[in-house]
Amino acid sequence: MSALPIIEMRKIDKHFGAVHALRNIDFHLMPGEILGLVGDNSAGKSTLMKVLTGAYQRDSGDVLVDGKITHFRSPQDSRDLGMEMIYQDFALCGNMDVGQNIFLGRWPRHFGLFVNRPKMYAEANAVLKRLKVDVNSVFQKVESLSGGRQQSVAIARAISFNPRVVIFDEPTANLSVMATERLLETMTELKRQGVAQVIISHRLTDIFAVGDRVMVLKRGQVVGDRYVRHTTEREVLELIVSGTAETALTAEQAAPKAA
Amino acid sequence: MSANTTNLSAAPRLNARLPMQLVGGWEVGILLFMAVLYAIGIYINPDFFGSTDALSAVLRDTARFGVMAVGMSFVIVNKELDLSVGSTLGLVATAFSIFYDPHHFDWSVGWSAFAAVITGLVVGLINGVLVTRLNVPAFIATLTMLFIGRGLVLGFTGGKTIAFDSKAAADHWFFGLAETNSLGFNSQILIFLGVAVFGMLLLGKTRTGYQTYAVGGNAQASQYAGIGTRFVRNRSYLFAALTATIAGLMNVAQDKGMTSQVGQGSELIVIAAVIVGGASIAGGRGRVLGACLGAALVVLIDKVLREGIPMVHTIDVDGIEMEVRTMAQLPGGAVQAFLGIILLSAVLIEPWAIRGGGAARVWARLRGGEAPPPPDRGEAAIVGAQTRGSAVDARSMATTGLKAFLGRRDAAAIILTVVLWAAGMALRPDFWGSLDNTFSLLLAFTEIGFVATGLTFVIANGDIDLSVGSVLAFSGATAAFLMKELDYSPQLAVAIAMLCGTACGAVSGLLAVRYRLPAFVSTLGMYYIARGFGSWLVAGRQLSEFSSDFNLIGRNVYDVLEGMGAAPGPGLFMLVAKAVSAQTLLMMLFALIAGIVLAKTPIGQMIYAVGGNERAARYSGINTNAVRFWSLVFSAFCASTAGIIYVAYLRSFNPSAGLGRELDGISSVIIGGGSVFGGYGTVLGALAGAAAITLIRALLSLQVIFPDGTSFVMPQHWMNVLIGLILIGAVVGDIWIRQERIFARLFKRNSASAGDAE
Incomplete structure (x- = not known):
């Protein structure tokens, strides 16, 4: 490997009671790369990402950011290092408006005491512009928005932190075709700005449209890793269904074979 | 060994296990x-x-x-x-x-x-x-x-x-x-x-x-x-x-x-x-x-608990030792407190000891071994973006004037207050607007207002506090008991009573946050515990006639100023001073600060965020446990203050203090725009709701004089029935009119959901 990965995970193990959710997983993500994380239900995709962001604590193994070992105790810790996760259900407060949601938990202040509303709404507008999404007004309550627009707000929230890594958990599961198209454009835009992204998804089409690399998990183990340009949807599907940890190849190992 | 075996050696084992x-x-x-x-x-x-x-x-x-x-x-x-x-x-x-x-x-x-x-x-x-x-x-x-x-x-x-x-x-x-x-x-x-x-x-x-x-x-x-x-x-x-x-x-x-x-x-x-x-x-x-x-x-x-322990006291009467048989007995109210504690402990057994592995950890610590870590809780993947309609708010954004006012969530409370006051004026023009009536209205308003202010915070973050009435009684009883029985100074007694009342909130907050009991369960336990302890303190005692320093809280501003030697001369100010009591001013000041905190500061935003979607709030770095805990503590603090004022005003303590106040408080918040599901509610709305509840209570006990000279007063027994009906009406109205927009759906079915489709 030439450059230093922005994120590396080594030999991650995680149990939930009797369930062995993750076994001995190695993972890496390069700067500006879009990685698709695929696998059947309960393959451990979301769990792996939650271990990465600190929502779950790993039993053993190392998480390295910029080559340094880290111990995140909560998602807040990983956010401080520029990692953002966008949850499947967007994790927004429906009773609050768009501006308040973009600044959820870190509302700008006046005199260190009051919420600085003018500043909050102005910056919220700027972030939405940067993302090129059309939300009617930053004053609109989030619960009155459609699913696609709610997701735009969630993404706007994530990128307003100027993250280096964005993790999407099943981003297209609740979206219409049009909204999916727009989301993929947004991802390309983020990639152009140098943001590394992980997409957890069932839909291979989306990953093959924008992704650089795809990693397949099965029952808590890595069963394959391929560059998108060297593989086909069919091969990835085969890995999902019948791959085993013993026959797993890394993207580099697989590259010459396909080339 | 197969299940349907007739093997004789299996039979005894089966029999032995069957009873278990x-x-x-x-x-x-x-x-x-x-x-x-x-x-x-x-x-x-x-x-x-x-x-x-x-x-x-x-x-x-x-x-x-x-x-x-x-x-x-x-x-x-x-x-x-x-x-x-x-x-x-x-x-x-x-x-x-x-x-x-x-x-x-x-x-x-x-x-x-x-x-x-x-x-x-x-x-x-x-x-x-x-x-x-x-x-x-x-x-x-x-x-x-x-x-x-x-x-x-x-x-x-x-x-x-x-x-x-x-x-x-x-x-x-x-x-x-x-x-x-x-x-x-x-x-x-x-x-x-x-x-x-x-x-x-x-x-x-x-x-x-x-x-x-x-x-x-x-x-x-x-x-x-x-x-x-x-x-x-x-x-x-x-x-x-x-x-x-x-x-x-x-x-x-x-x-x-x-x-x-x-x-x-x-x-x-x-x-x-x-x-x-x-x-x-x-x-x-x-x-x-x-x-x-x-x-x-x-x-x-x-x-x-009720039967008590028979005891033999030996007392010395003029050098002659006499044996007196008595029963060391708990007063009736105290039993309730113990039952409340049993209820909470029993509720805790399941999540803490069994699922959370708490008993195993205590056992490990007792043996000096390594305690197993508390397990991670796998969470349900989809809670769902909470989309309880606030289309009313969305619509009201674009409108101005009367329509904008009607779109506000607290509009109902404000209109209700005005209408009810006018109704009182129409029924008894000779009495309703008088100084005396205004004074007593404001007094009643103060107590409900205090309770409602605290409840606004709790309800806005999606919890509920059912214990406010009991905490009110507990803090009042503590203050009265300390002053009367132990001769504490009013200042010290008030401070300790506030502390005791607020501690109730801390306990139910801890149970709700640390042990993940639903707030209605932990505060329901506290409802019985606080009232039980309160009536224990006052059981069989006459608690009244406190020192006059203390009673100043319960007087009107005119009396207070007179007491300080600065009575105002006649004029409008004197009228106002006679109608407004010291505690009403205190409550207004208190509510003003609480209102600003809720509406204008990040603390308030955090509360709304937790009420709107607790998980989202937690993921965005808000300490949701702290928000919920301190809201419950604040609510208990408000209720304690109301309890002190109750004692100060009545100059005595009655064990039925604050009975049913939780109903008034919750009604006030809901009428004033709060939602029982959290995420909404303002202090201003809650105060308007409290005013409406106060006026309803006053109107229900008003003696109506008919033109033919006869009069009618509704028996007081029916009061709770009506207040209960109003609370149910407010909650149902909130769910079906504000959130589900039942009328909008009935009248224009076609255009109801077309707005945002994508």
């Missing part, structure tokens, strides 16, 4: 605990517990609570709660007594009992419809039914005792059911056994029971599987009401009459019994047998 499987370890534990408890009872009070009468008395009293526990099991297994069973019992007893009593309707036993059963079923049906059809949270619906039921009992009986001993003598077949039978034990025990066996079979062996477990375990999955979840939940409420009806009839049969207090507080014993019996407040778990044993255990605890 049938009974379960939990039930065996309860039985053992009961045996120990009874032994303690015999040890501390051999006169009572040593006799066979005691055993039959315990069993007889268990019978009624056990019958109710059978019905309550269904409700709790369904992940619901029914706080109204005690009132249902009272209502049933009232219905039977009024129809049967020769001085009222003088019906036959059969018809009276029939009317009583109908009454009970109607209550159950109302509960069921409110909860399952109108989506009112169970604790709000049934708590309101508790107060409405109590109010109806008082209203119908006029607070008097009804007795019909002579007529009852002729109907022995019915009243004999509550007496000792020829086998030497009370027939109520037989009824209890019958109901318990029926309930066990129904819940454990039939489709009805399996449906109940399924709905409690996962209502959505049950719905998808084709179970009519609403029907099942509704049915459980009917069971609960039906068993309360049976218990009510047992009660009138035993007493051959009734008092207006019958059944009061029995919901606490019944719920505690079911939880002690192994049911989970999180639904889906619980057995009738456990509930019945739980009832026996709780009744036994109640008896042990």
